[in-house]
Amino acid sequence: MRGWPLIKVLPQKTNLHFVKYARAFGVLSAVLCIASIVGCFWPGLNMGIDFRGGASMEVSKPAGQVIQLDEVRGAVSELGLGDVQVQGIARRDNNANDGSSAILRFQVPEGRDQTQVVQQVETAVSQAVGQVTYSGVSVVGSKVSGELFTSGLLALGVAVVLMFVYIWFRFEPQFGFGAVIGLLHDVILTFGLIVLFKLEFSLNMVAAILTVIGYSMNDTVVVFDRLRENLRKYKTMPLREVIDLSLNETLSRTIITGVTAVMVLAALAVFGGEALFGFSIALMFGIIIGTYSSIYVGAPIILLWGVKRGQIEEEAKPVKLGMASRP
């Protein structure tokens, strides 16, 4: 049977000249990274209450009944809580956007009791639009939110450093630099996407970015493993060609794994409901970026730095997975 398994349809030996376009893509990546960094400050991240502090409450009426958002807004803004956001959301039970569910976000002013403020808001909402149920209420104090934000950023920083250390030990320093620059690239661009799509930056989002870091490294390691192996195999081949060869050889795996992950995450984004949407979207784009970066950021960086090839050969001897089995 031709065409199935599909793997036979993929060109069995691609010979794409990735490195040739590395310069152009490098410029593109740099521009996008700068745009993303700028975007994180202006217009800035859409901080969730995890990191900004304040309260969020989900209110809903039975399906079919509509909550008048303006009335809710009016009633709550009379309580003097500053900026109150009221936004319609899809129903949690059937994902229908029929106006019967909404989410309220507000700040608890300094010096006022959280519990009391939440009760006041509940009373005000009930008076304005009648009986509603409160399905989810979160209140985060300013002290805790500050700590969560710091520890979230710290986690991202530590992750990048540890990955660098890991690659440094496992490969050569040049590989480490390539991997870390690829990693930073992925993290920065994922932040850019979060800003672009106005996704809520919350604790879950930090988990998403950490996973992107894990995946991006995973992808990079696969490419680097092959690159190192080929550097030993083809001692005289110019570095640029070895990189191209390694990228081509791992291409089918890169595509299959990447496509699988992206399809699965797309299913999560579509069927996972409001709570998983932002999370899955960020993961999905992060993985696409991670795949791109291991081809166009990680490997070409090594070309910039260059590799001492004799050194690799020496270190390679005791490694079990080396070339000993080759005739």
Place this chain on the structure above:
Amino acid sequence: MIQLSRWKIVVLALSLVLGLLFSYPNLLPAETRANLPGWLPKNGLNLGLDLQGGSYLLLEVDVPAMRAKRIDNIVEDVRTTMREDSINLNGLQREPNGVLATLANPAQQDAAFEALRLLAGGPNQQGVQERVASRVGQNQVRFGFSQQAIDGMASTAVDQSIEVVRRRLDSSGTKEISITRQGADRIVVQAPGQSDPAELERLIGQTAQLTFQMVESDQQLIQLAMQGSVPPDSVLLADADGVSPLLVKKRILVSGEQLTRAIVGSDQSGRPAIDFRFDGVGARRFAEATAPQNKGKRFAIILDGRVISAPQINEPIPSGSGQITGGFTLQSASEMVNLLNGGALPAPLKVEERRVVTAELGADAVKAGAVSTAIGFAIIVIFMILSYGLLFGGVSVIGLILNGLLIIAAMSLTQATLTLPGIAGLVLTFAVAVDANVLIYERMRDEARAGRSVIASMDAGFNKAMGTIVDANLTTLVAAAIMFMFGAGPVRGFAWTLSIGVFTSMLSAVLTAQVLLGWWLKVAKPKTLPIADDVAKTSSKTAPAAAE
């Protein structure tokens, strides 16, 4: 070597059996689960707050407030002691750890120091001298907490608070509430499902500091206090009726700590009241306070700074038992009894973070998670079989199913919390687990392309891909470890799911493929690798401008 080594089959069979054993309680309803024989695992998945519904409260013990209050007490103690010993003071100066008293007559310094040394008492049960007295210069004495006591105060306060909160929640009858310490001065209270978050906060939010203090009877002083000059040893509080103010002495006669027992009783007219009994020390002090010379005066019963009632002293009460009346309902009386018996919190608890999810919302999240997991799983199965055919694709699907089984078993066994992001982690784990198969298969294809036999290329595929697989999985594990260290709540659940997934996928994806494909090799004795490129194409392109 790709051969059917016995230990691999044993490990695989064992993990299948254990996987089934530990994951199947999830299929049983709760009652059946509870009635299983003792040796069978009973735990199902431990659903997080966002899937199960419930309340999460992060409380901070207000240590500065507690310290300030304790120093208030010290100031009053010193003032009283000095008065009782007829030592005249020129001033009392509050300090960070205590109080500095300036004596009117330097000759009394020794007497003052002796009196305070007696007040300080000996070391406590842990051998810590909590309060210390010292002479300062010619005419001052200092009295206050030792540095050791101040340092230990926060930690002790948190421990005591946890104890008190636990007693209160236990006696309220709410089930399965977890109370844990977090960091230096925080407490996390998690209550599942049905419990009423408002009741939870009412139970925790009250300090329940009960004190008995004398009410000032000197009309002149009361007049002055009303005009704004409150004497330093007194405080103006609203009376139980909430209207007329009451001038109350700061000195605490007896406090809730001396209570041995409180129960709901009823007053003469049959309304709910609270009967209480003091311990020996409390009874003696209470008897002194109600002694004949105080007849006709009033004392105030104060709970958390609020006067509950201020009865008149008619006769001495030597027995140490009494009754608090003051417009209780049966419910408020029993709640108060619960609070009093549970003991007072050493310091107020501030709610710093509060998350409430209703059970319905949790059920909806479970549904969404289950649906998207099933769809994600189906996508992987279809894609793998389409890509690698029934045999090789099928083998990876079997590995995937085993993987799912093992993850559920491991999470049920360790009772790790499964959260909504955790479900996403699970789905992603499936995608990454398949990556191990993809790496192995692609390696086999490479080797076949290089002209090796079926057995040799499959063997090399497993061997060479292994290093890459381990490397790749380790990076995910590092990321998960960091999430676990720095993350809170749902993020930790995600990290845990991810890590368990890494281990189980190594086991299931690699081992299943080795055993099943090894078996296939033995039985079918294939001439070509089903996933290799078609031979006709192979010769048309040459290997890259290669080597040596």
